Amino acid sequence: MSIKQAILGFLSWKPLTGYELKKLFVESPTLYWSGNNNQIYKTLVELHNEGLVTRQVQLQEDHPSSKLYTITDQGLSALRRWVLSTPELPQIRNSFLIQLAWADLLTPDELDTLLANYEEEIHMQVAMLQTQARRKVIAPERTPREAYLWAMIAKHWLSFHENELNWVRQLRQELDELETGKE
């Protein structure tokens, strides 16, 4: 249910069309889920019905007409209420951990290539997040505090993946020691 709040959040920054919102969602690591048409366009209709946003249709030459959504006062206070609500624990779903749980079925070599694949994927993700952080993605920076919060959100993602990298590297090394120690 937090896609509603996320949309209200972006609209509290500036009026946007569904299409622009979609791009913001897809580009954001925190929100890339829910970044699909189905949810965004449906949710915008709901928000409009609830009076939390207003809609202006813009007719364009050469392009399909777009709908610009603007947050209302009601929308702003709903957003504020949600931002104040008690936070939930993060959810992680790591199917790789389930794979690992049964990886004793594999030979040492098979297991090591599996781990190497995972390490490589995480490594690429870290690299991607770093370049993304460098080219300073669009973000509201209305106050120093807001700029800082957004920087810390980006940092959160980086540090999660770095942590993951360290973990898998340690795993590979210790498994290697376990194998060589056996001989």
Add this chain to the structure above:
Amino acid sequence: MSIKQAILGFLSWKPLTGYELKKLFVESPTLYWSGNNNQIYKTLVELHNEGLVTRQVQLQEDHPSSKLYTITDQGLSALRRWVLSTPELPQIRNSFLIQLAWADLLTPDELDTLLANYEEEIHMQVAMLQTQARRKVIAPERTPREAYLWAMIAKHWLSFHENELNWVRQLRQELDELETGKE
């Protein structure tokens, strides 16, 4: 779709009933999602139809009859194939980060209590994971390697939450400095 594999995994350890599987799922931080009747009982029927498990009905006095599921050779090789498949990146959904993104709507005090709440929740989670690790939850330990893998899976969860704690503590402190520096 990894609930199928998770169930096959547990059954590769030993034959289990749906009820026992459910408990294993609910108690596992890695798998607690999907730990509901709806998915488990449905999936067991599917696995049975696909010939990956066999089923023995056990009539009991004083209790409802239970169904014991045993993995077949086909099931084992399906599991092995899946364990070998290229791993996916972990998915994290942290609605708290979205709250934070728009937390510039709040006063410094409101923001700090929000962060304090989150810190407290994470802290409790860490404590829970630690006691859980101490009382050594049921786990297959057929080889030293398997025991090590399961220990590292548990460690993964701990280290994620410890990382989260550090992050939120840093955030609180630096926000505090930002505020006091302003005066």
Add this chain to the structure above:
DNA sequence: GTTGCCATGTAAGGTGTTACATGATTTA
């Protein structure tokens, strides 16, 4: 006497993913 354990399952609804549909314009 209410709660919890055993043990199966169903129902309803919310959330998320993937793919499709339209149709003109620009870019490789």
Add this chain to the structure above:
DNA sequence: TAAATCATGTAACACCTTACATGGCAAC
């Protein structure tokens, strides 16, 4: 000539959550 961008939306399906239903027995 194939693809990407703009811009809206629909359809089908998979996945997940919550709650309900049954019914006896044991514990507090």
